[in-house]
Amino acid sequence: MRRFNFIRDPGPGSGGSNVESFLRGLDGPACLFLSGQDSGRTRALVTLLHGNEPSGAMALHRWLQSGQHPAVNVVCIVASVAAALAAPLFSHRMLPRARDLNRCFRPPFDDAQGALAEEILEILRLHHPEAVVDLHNTSGSGPAFGVCTHMDRQHDALVSLFTRRLIVSNLGLGALMDISEDACPTVTVEVGGRLDEQAHELAYEGLCRYFLAPQVLDQGATEWGLEVLRDPIRLELNDNVTLTYADQPSPNYDITLKTDIEHHNFGTVSPGTLLGWARGTERGLFSALDAGGRCAVTRLVRIDNGELYPARPLKLFMITNNAAIAESDCLFYAVADDGSAICS
Ligand SMILES: [Zn+2]
Numbered sequence: 001m002r003r004f005n006f007i008r009d010p011g012p013g014s015g016g017s018n019v020e021s022f023l024r025g026l027d028g029p030a031c032l033f034l035s036g037q038d039s040g041r042t043r044a045l046v047t048l049l050h051g052n053e054p055s056g057a058m059a060l061h062r063w064l065q066s067g068q069h070p071a072v073n074v075v076c077i078v079a080s081v082a083a084a085l086a087a088p089l090f091s092h093r094m095l096p097r098a099r100d101l102n103r104c105f106r107p108p109f110d111d112a113q114g115a116l117a118e119e120i121l122e123i124l125r126l127h128h129p130e131a132v133v134d135l136h137n138t139s140g141s142g143p144a145f146g147v148c149t150h151m152d153r154q155h156d157a158l159v160s161l162f163t164r165r166l167i168v169s170n171l172g173l174g175a176l177m178d179i180s181e182d183a184c185p186t187v188t189v190e191v192g193g194r195l196d197e198q199a200h201e202l203a204y205e206g207l208c209r210y211f212l213a214p215q216v217l218d219q220g221a222t223e224w225g226l227e228v229l230r231d232p233i234r235l236e237l238n239d240n241v242t243l244t245y246a247d248q249p250s251p252n253y254d255i256t257l258k259t260d261i262e263h264h265n266f267g268t269v270s271p272g273t274l275l276g277w278a279r280g281t282e283r284g285l286f287s288a289l290d291a292g293g294r295c296a297v298t299r300l301v302r303i304d305n306g307e308l309y310p311a312r313p314l315k316l317f318m319i320t321n322n323a324a325i326a327e328s329d330c331l332f333y334a335v336a337d338d339g340s341a342i343c344s
Pocket residue numbers: 049050053102136137
């Protein structure tokens with residue numbers, strides 16, 4: 001079943017005057033093919049895997065309006081158009097009861113989201129791009145960073161088009177970047193908060209560099225000087241554990257996180273930094289697995305007299321202050337305070 005609409009070289013006026021009319025015009029998931037000055041090579045841009053992350057779609061709309069031509073062919077995949085357009089605009093990560101599309105890039109592909117992911121993989125196979133960049137926003141406010149499954153100079157070079165911070169993570173969750181191989185380096189770029197003007201601007205500037213540069217892969221021994229965070233561990237909630245955000249313990253919830261917890265994004269927390277309040281044991285409330293599959297909960301958090309603290313100096317990121325995301329995804333990611341993996 002063919003779900004994607006294929007559009008070749010849309011003209012500058014074809015997208016309408018704003019991103020909403022652009023998405024309405026796509027009429028569902030879309031694949032836009034932009035012919036390059038060098039038509040012998042192709043790059044891929046994927047965006048809107050999550051319908052509530054607008055920066056990539058906004059950047060692409062702005063690019064189309066600008067009337068510029070890319071250096072090489074670019075195949076642009078705009079995925080969760082229906083979720084993005086579900087009112088209010090850009091509020092749905094996915095449609096109700098649908099799976100998270102960026103967890104669907106591995107078999108089985110047997111539901112609607114799986115089929116969509118499978119078709120994205122098929123489009124990429126067909127075009128055989130030299131690189132794939134997947135643009136996202138974080139749900140909370142915060143700085144930009146790139147993510148890739150293993151470190152090599154091609155991933156460094158691609159991420160450097162957007163940001164100087166790189167997370168190396170191979171959690172095998174079925175994300176698009178999991179398909180990355182030498183033939184087709186794939187990176188995820190989180191350009192910043194979904195509501196941040198700065199994030200929209202960075203997405204556009206980075207997209208222009210990605211589309212216009214004659215070379216985006218590393219040509220030699222460039223030292224990119226990225227800040228690297230290795231093998232982060234996700235802190236997840238156990239089933240049926242309730243969570244809220246407040247400035248004092250909420251008696252009706254198992255866990256209360258401080259409302260300003262996202263201020264620690266990419267900062268270092270010490271064992272004395274109060275994160276919130278919790279009733280129960282660390283392992284009763286949370287789950288966390290390290291890269292070797294061992295339980296890491298007590299390496300991340302410690303509950304002392306009902307107060308929740310980091311178990312050791314840590315660097316935290318992707319901290320959410322949205323209970324629904326914390327429940328369905330995770331509360332935050334953590335590495336050691338120097339960016340290395342947390343060892344036992
Ligand atoms: Zn996302």
